Amino acid sequence: MLIACFSFQQSFTIDTFALDSFPSNIILFIGDGMGLEQIYFGQLVEFGFTNSSSILSFPYTTTVSTVNIDGTTTDSAAAATAISTGVKTTNGRIATNWNAKMDLTTILEIAQQNGYVTGLVATCHLTHATPAAFAAHDSSRGHYQEIAADFSQTNVSVMLGGGYEEKYIGHYISEFEAWGYEFVQNKTALASVADTPVLGLFTGGSFPPLNTMLENSTIPTLSEMTIKAFDLLNSTEQPFFLMIEGSQIDWAGHDNDQIYLAHQIIEFENAVRYAKTLAEQNSDWQVLVTADHETGGFSVEDYSFQTTIPLDNDSFTEKLNKRTARAQEVEVDWSTGGHTNTEVILAGIGPFTDQILDADHHIDTYSIMRQAIDGETDPIGSGFYKGHLPLYVKFLIGLASAAMIGTGSYFILKNIIKMKRKGNRKMA
Numbered sequence: 001m002l003i004a005c006f007s008f009q010q011s012f013t014i015d016t017f018a019l020d021s022f023p024s025n026i027i028l029f030i031g032d033g034m035g036l037e038q039i040y041f042g043q044l045v046e047f048g049f050t051n052s053s054s055i056l057s058f059p060y061t062t063t064v065s066t067v068n069i070d071g072t073t074t075d076s077a078a079a080a081t082a083i084s085t086g087v088k089t090t091n092g093r094i095a096t097n098w099n100a101k102m103d104l105t106t107i108l109e110i111a112q113q114n115g116y117v118t119g120l121v122a123t124c125h126l127t128h129a130t131p132a133a134f135a136a137h138d139s140s141r142g143h144y145q146e147i148a149a150d151f152s153q154t155n156v157s158v159m160l161g162g163g164y165e166e167k168y169i170g171h172y173i174s175e176f177e178a179w180g181y182e183f184v185q186n187k188t189a190l191a192s193v194a195d196t197p198v199l200g201l202f203t204g205g206s207f208p209p210l211n212t213m214l215e216n217s218t219i220p221t222l223s224e225m226t227i228k229a230f231d232l233l234n235s236t237e238q239p240f241f242l243m244i245e246g247s248q249i250d251w252a253g254h255d256n257d258q259i260y261l262a263h264q265i266i267e268f269e270n271a272v273r274y275a276k277t278l279a280e281q282n283s284d285w286q287v288l289v290t291a292d293h294e295t296g297g298f299s300v301e302d303y304s305f306q307t308t309i310p311l312d313n314d315s316f317t318e319k320l321n322k323r324t325a326r327a328q329e330v331e332v333d334w335s336t337g338g339h340t341n342t343e344v345i346l347a348g349i350g351p352f353t354d355q356i357l358d359a360d361h362h363i364d365t366y367s368i369m370r371q372a373i374d375g376e377t378d379p380i381g382s383g384f385y386k387g388h389l390p391l392y393v394k395f396l397i398g399l400a401s402a403a404m405i406g407t408g409s410y411f412i413l414k415n416i417i418k419m420k421r422k423g424n425r426k427m428a
């Protein structure tokens, strides 16, 4: 089957999505800070009064609690950890338990152990909390260097986003290249990538707000990165896991900026629409859409539209201007500049997504994905957190383990020899 991609300057095409029904391809969308009202707002601005939001029209939809292990308002790190590992934790943790004594195996790692190729796509710097919680383990979301170091060892086939500055991933780019990664820094270079693994970092830090980006920007959009990620991962002919984050819906919420919000949520909507269309044609695709938490206590109060909705054949600038104008024509309210405890959407299509109807919390999202990989549901902790111990401590632990194993083997061997001798004597 050949599926032509729509509405992008680079025309990527994707073919042969025929995999057996198990394991499934898994595509997880996370709208950072995306409450239900934010989705509704995006629909109003982009489509008017038709129910055209792809996020709101999945076969299975519910709302889930986002609270962290303390029962309080989550940050992106604790929420992403709950989604990626099935374990609630404290704010700030990156795929580690509440006291950071234990590494938690992420769904991306479990997918890799089961023969999947994997990808991470975001519009923030990739060492930011949400992508980090899928491919790194750390006590703190602020440890960008340690997170980048984990990334460089994790074998994620497609990594697209921001962060080529030294303080994020820059220091580790040469390590990625040594592993065979192709490193690209602009949209044109990305379009010509033909193989995995690839590391695409298009900005020093995070992407600029979409409403400030120009048509000829060298930075790809979230949809363009999503399509390219599908294209590359699918060409490996292995099942794939891909996490795609709409990172800046949250930042628009922190800024209480409805124009910034409109552009970010509509772009996220575009990326989701593309994946949903493919999932509708491929029964072995599991596509999930959720948010880590709501940001801003946002609500739509009233609207009076003078500007018509953006049309497919409008130019880039016409679409941009219409979205901005229509966003301003909605009267909104913000109750905070921070995160809230409001429940967020969990929607999906594909294998095991009927279980969405029983989901209560982020940790259930993990179970739904996990089942599509290996039929299991339980979280996995690796017992002892040794991620960032000094090298000499790791060496001493290794030495002690070797000594214990060595001593144990010696005594077992000695007893076997003893028993053998006894046996021989008896026989004699």
Ligand SMILES: [Zn+2]
Binding pocket: 033, 076, 250, 251, 254, 295, 339
């Ligand atoms: Zn936030």
